Amino acid sequence: MEKFIVAGEVQLSGHVKVNGAKNATLPLMAATLLSTGVSVLHNIPQLRDITMMQDILTLLGAKIYRENGSLIIDTTNINKEEIPEHLMREMRASVFLMGPLLGRFRRVRLSFPGGCAIGPRPINLHLKALEKIGAVVKDRSGFIDAEAVHLTGGEINFDFPSVGATENAMMAAAVADGTTIIRNAAREPEVADLQSFLNKMGAQITGAGTDTIRVDGVARLAAAEHAVIPDRIEAGTFLTAGAITRGDIVVDGVIPEHLFTAIDKLQEIGARLDVGSGSIRIRGGELRGVDIKTLPFPGFPTDLQAPTLAMLTIAKGTSIITETVFENRFKHIDELGRMGAKIKVEGRTAVIRGVPKLSGAIVAAPDLRAGAALVLAALAAEGISEIEQVYHIDRGYEMLEKKLQGIGAKIVRRSP
Ligand code: UD1
Secondary structure: OOEEEEEOOOOOEEEEEOOEOHHHHHHHHHHHHHEOOEEEEEOOOOOHHHHHHHHHHHHHOOEEEEEOOEEEEEOOOOOOOEOOHHHHHHOHHHHHHHHHHHHHHOEEEEEOOOOOOOOOOOOHHHHHHHHHOOOEEEEEOOEEEEEOOOOOOOEEEOOOOOHHHHHHHHHHHOOOOOEEEEEOOOOOHHHHHHHHHHHHOOOEEEOEOEOEEEEEOOOOEOOOEEEOOEOHHHHHHHHHHHHHOOOEEEEEOOOHHHHHHHHHHHHHHOOEEEEOOOEEEEEOOOOEOOEEEEOOOOOEOHHHHHHHHHHHOOOEOEEEEEOOOOOOOOOHHHHHHHOOOEEEEEOOEEEEEOOOOOEOOEEEOOOHHHHHHHHHHHHHOEOEEEEEOOHHHHOOOOOHHHHHHHOOOEEEEEOO
16 A cells, blocks of 8 residues: 655745645536536546546446546446445445436436545435435435436425535436425535536526525536636645645635635634735744634535644644534544644544644554645654555545645655
8 A cells, every 4th residue: 555755844835736626526527417418527636536436437338538637528328327336335426426317317226325434424415305306215225216207396405504415406406397496505616616517518507605506407408518616625735734834835726715714714823825816825934723613615614624633733722623514533633643743532522732843653544634634744743754545645635745745845655
């Protein structure tokens, strides 16, 4: 298994550019199933999660090519509505296929999804939403069968603004016979990007980005072309890398409005930020402890919780982080402890007592964002660190070590 070797205490400097968003790309790839034809998606990162989604679509009958940073997806010959169990287990995002397959075939069969080890991650909200627009869902010991002789549209009121369930509902409702209103919808930028793509395909959707989405179903959708929005989580990770190393870096290719809560927190922590129209400069200073609660957008993103927590381990004073979105998303904490961090966890709350310095250690990435957090900690730590299980990090960051090298970090990838 590959690992990263990092020599810490280098102040990062220079420009780094972010890729297209993984979390926008995955539902868009799924949405292509709603048409028969050739869709083109631009600005697509080269990531394990995306390759896996390519494999699933190919298995369902799609033809997919990658050309530079674009994916060309021909969904003319999709001929299966069942998602193989081993692929469902490997990637939770495969649950996005439920809405489009139901829309296309009026039938879908899948097992419960897998993915990052950050809590049980149920799919009850997805299923409930699909039932509200006419699907009949049957749980057959580990398998889900959903059928919709008639997708009618309907009223969906989410108990919690789940990103994936909102996206699934939008995709199925786009080709339902009636109108669907989704209330307490997720407001994440990736949901708005899905609306843009679906509307280019001919859907009639308004309201994405707010908590109420209206979908007027249409008979059919056509293939379309779309450039995916920048990855706000990758951007936030680089900004945090700038702050934790007390460096001076510019993160290019971002939409700052997607990051304003994180920007506010970085300022509160003591970093200096200059926000331009498509780039953000960060200069690290003396870091101060802060309190953070993760929340659905526009609140502080749970995907930046681990990287931010890593930074707070060397901030002056005490910080409190409350993780309200996912239980069990504190797997980086034990590993950070090996590097000298002082953190106590009680339920969903972590209390971090800042220490002057972390020291290099051998640690293992327990999941995607926790892995990124360990890389950031290693960049700031005294001495050499080894980060094992890099494959988790490769799920969501394209060539993280190359991009960090570009801004001066001493990091290399080693194969066994
Ligand atoms: C998406 C992102 C993920 C991010 C998360 C929250 C993708 C591919 N992934 O995940 O990176 O961390 O949003 O911003 O876009 N829940 C239920 N029942 C459901 C669905 C969700 O209880 O049917 C719970 C989950 O267990 C979790 C919370 O709702 O506690 C948030 O999940 P959700 O917003 O659905 O996240 P994902 O779409 O899985």
